[in-house]
Amino acid sequence: MDLKAYTLDELESYAGSPDYGSSGIIPVSPLRLHSYLHNPRAEKTDHVLFEMYHAGRLVAYRTLLPDEFFDRQDRAHRFAWFSGNYVDPGFRRMGISTRLFQLAEDHWEGRLMYTNYAPASRALYDRTDRFRVLAKRNGKRYYLRAASRELLSRKGIPGSLLHGADQLINQIHDKKLARFQSDPVHPFTVEVIDAPGRDLESLLAEKQAKSLFRRDRKVFEWILQYPWVTDQKHESIPYHFSYRASLFKNRLLMFSTPELPVAGFLWMVIHDKRLTVPYAISTGTETEHAMAVEIIRSMIHDDCAYTTLREHSLVSQMNRFRSWFLARRGMPQLIFVHDKIAGLVPADRIIYDGDGDVVFTG
Structure with missing residues (x-):
């Protein structure tokens, strides 16, 4: 060897x-x-x-x-x-x-x-x-649509049977979801952006100063420019981890009001049937409520089956919309540190869902 x-x-x-x-x-x-x-x-x-x-x-x-x-x-x-x-x-x-x-x-x-x-x-x-x-970051997974074919196909259940069940459940539930696009109202203007601009720099600096890893605008730009997954045509390669998807995209939103030009920044990643939220940075509860609304709207628009959230205040807001989901379950995350540096790491710093390498794959 x-x-x-x-x-x-x-x-x-x-x-x-x-x-x-x-x-x-x-x-x-x-x-x-x-x-x-x-x-x-x-x-x-x-x-x-x-x-x-x-x-x-x-x-x-x-x-x-x-x-x-x-x-x-x-x-x-x-x-x-x-x-x-x-x-x-x-x-x-x-x-x-x-x-x-x-x-x-x-x-x-x-x-x-x-x-x-x-x-x-x-x-x-x-x-x-x-x-x-x-x-230990407690979190929730929210199922907006049935996706048992993707989630249970390796359990030995015939894919055709799972697909049929999913279709039936989703046809019924989608009629309910159609009402969501117009029902929840919030006071924010929501702008789709390609990358965090200089207008977000102050908010990011303020909030990231309390975080453990302090990923700034430069790091965000690198992540956006160099993802590890693509939905573009790509020749097959002998690689054991995720690199291809039917749908993969970053969706970035900036929230504002006339009184507060920069009220929040929401970063979502859509990878096939799942939506993740690497970074949700806001000025308060009202903004987080609007973010929860926009997450659900994005899930509906991109036909996502589920999302997993661990940022406590965002989970609290999402729970207010629990009646729109088919199911929820706990999804805790553990982060481990080597003894060599454990004594240097503050215990009270913010950790975001996108910290680590998960942000590159969703």
Whole structure:
């Protein structure tokens, strides 16, 4: 078994070489590669990819996403998110994931975090006894439409049966949803924007000053410009994570009134049947109520089946519209931090749903 580690600079060269993908696997998709290379919080010497080879064939890899958090004295600290882990089925339960983890831990000197990983990866981190819960974020998943075909097709239930049930339920429920587009009224002007402009800078700076990761307008622009998923025609590639969708788009809204030109900023991501809200930044409860209305309207417009929210005040507002949903259920999120940096991380800072790498895929 041979281990290899790549810095961001080395990854760029490696991805352009004949060796890349020669084992029938590519560890970083072209979209993710472009994103990595333009990460404003990364340095060329950051290690972002670790690989394991057997007899010259790539059988496992781990990827990381460099980021920053801010301590109690508002000092920035660089760290990395665990962002992808794959082991060939024929090589599992051989300690390969552990060796890749140890390599990443050594190169990053323990400056690591992760969130809601796959059970196998979570078990690995638990065994190391080096991670602590940084935050438990209670959340809700709201089902606006039936989507059992997408959610239950792997349970062995025939897809045709699920599709028929979904159609029947949605035909009935859509008649009710048609009334929502005009029923809820709020006092805000809502503008669709391509990216956060300078008019939002003051609001973002004020609210992000209280957040743990403080993603600013520059970081937001990078995320928007370099997503990891596309709904454009794309040739199939031997990649084990999400990179293609039937529908994928960012939808950004700015809220205003005559008295308050910048009252809020809402960022939604639509990925096939789901809608996520990476960032909802507002000036108060009334704005959050309007945001809940616009989230539901967007779900109706783009035929989304469900959304998951964890920002407490936005969840409270969404619960006021619970009668419009078919069902709701709890969806907590855990964020873990390595012991090496746990003492530097303030416990009272805001964490947004889009913090980490989830914002790139929705």
